[in-house]
Amino acid sequence: xxxxxxxxxxxxxxxxxxxxxxxxxxxxxxxxxxxxxxxxxxxxxxxxxxxxxxxxxxxxxxxxxxxxxxxxxxxxxxxxxxxxxxxxxxxxxxxxxxxxxxxxxxxxxxxxxxxxxxxxxxxxxxxxxxxxxxxxxxxxxxxxxxxxxxxxxxxxxxx
Amino acid sequence: xxxxxxxxxxxxxxxxxxxxxxxxxxxxxxxxxxxxxxxxxxxxxxxxxxxxxxxxxxxxxxxxxxxxxxxxxxxxxxxxxxx
Numbered sequence: 001x002x003x004x005x006x007x008x009x010x011x012x013x014x015x016x017x018x019x020x021x022x023x024x025x026x027x028x029x030x031x032x033x034x035x036x037x038x039x040x041x042x043x044x045x046x047x048x049x050x051x052x053x054x055x056x057x058x059x060x061x062x063x064x065x066x067x068x069x070x071x072x073x074x075x076x077x078x079x080x081x082x083x084x085x086x087x088x089x090x091x092x093x094x095x096x097x098x099x100x101x102x103x104x105x106x107x108x109x110x111x112x113x114x115x116x117x118x119x120x121x122x123x124x125x126x127x128x129x130x131x132x133x134x135x136x137x138x139x140x141x142x143x144x145x146x147x148x149x150x151x152x153x154x155x156x157x158x159x
Numbered sequence: 160x161x162x163x164x165x166x167x168x169x170x171x172x173x174x175x176x177x178x179x180x181x182x183x184x185x186x187x188x189x190x191x192x193x194x195x196x197x198x199x200x201x202x203x204x205x206x207x208x209x210x211x212x213x214x215x216x217x218x219x220x221x222x223x224x225x226x227x228x229x230x231x232x233x234x235x236x237x238x239x240x241x242x
Contacts, residue, residue: 005198006180019186022161025230026168027190030223042167044160087199095206104203104212113220124163131162139166147170154167155219156176156189157202158160 010086020131030152037152039108040118041069042142044126044158045092045099046082049073055125057083062128064138068145069121075102084127087159099157118151126158161189175219177202181233188231191222196238204240214240 006014030037046055048067055063069078075096080089091098102121108114122142128134146154161184164174168190175191178184179199184192195215197204204211218236222228 010199014180014183019183020162021186022165022188022190022231025188025190026165027230028168028171028173029226030173034220034224040172042160042163089200091201091206097209097212098201098203098206101203101212101216104209104216107209107213108216108220122163124160126160135162135166139163140169142163143166143170143172146167146172151172153223154164154172154174155216156160156164156174158177158179159200159202 007086013086020135032152034114034153035112036115038116038118038150039105039114039153039155040146040149040151041100041102041105041121042154042156043100043121043123044082045080045123046125047078047080047096047100047123050077050079055081057125057127061130061133063125064128064131064134066138066142067123069100069123071102071117071119071121073102075100082125082127082159092159099159101157105155114153118146119149120145122146161187161192164189173223175222177215177219184233190230191228191232192234193219193222194233194235196236196240211240
């Protein structure tokens with residue numbers, strides 16, 4: 001049975017797309033309690049601040065670059081610029097926490113469940129038929145930036 | 160997203176990645192995947208439902224704390240919490 005809500009064309013694409021198998025699977029166990037961990041968000045919804053450079057959707061390979069979202073941002077001011085028609089964008093338009101839960105992780109920091117919110121978060125655009133540059137260049141670059149910020153945990157939310 | 164998760168883990172950052180589709184999660188093998196019963200475009204579920212959004216994040220945090228998990232770890236968010 002097809003997963004609910006996925007159009008047949010999208011599902012056919014997903015079934016035939018050569019998903020890159022991660023092997024070996026890297027594994028970083030938590031080094032300390034979550035109450036001491038700094039947490040960052042990573043999105044593939046192409047969310048950005050108004051005025052950020054738009055992603056370039058003109059090429060076949062997709063745009064492997066990313067945008068940084070400062071922690072103090074009100075999620076409702078973010079612009080979602082993912083071009084895909086294969087998913088419903090209206091939920092994010094109504095409540096950006098559906099895909100970029102800045103309000104929720106702030107609450108978790110205030111309650112002490114996590115140690116703190118990272119100063120910067122990362123936004124990619126998820127339409128990448130040829131993810132070579134993402135894998136070799138931009139994903140490692142984003143990871144280095146978060147590591148420099150002292151991030152312990154990243155939560156990833158693809159759309 | 161799974162490829163980004165792998166890059167983050169290689170930098171010493173622990174990750175959990177939401178996945179809406181099981182076979183994609185199984186093929187890509189992100190270090191820790193939480194399978195959610197929500198449509199594409201809704202990784203944390205219903206808009207304006209902070210309780211459900213918190214439950215999803217809590218399920219992700221629980222995966223980080225579960226020392227019995229091994230790579231690649233795939234956990235299902237309870238379907239009764241879908242909509």
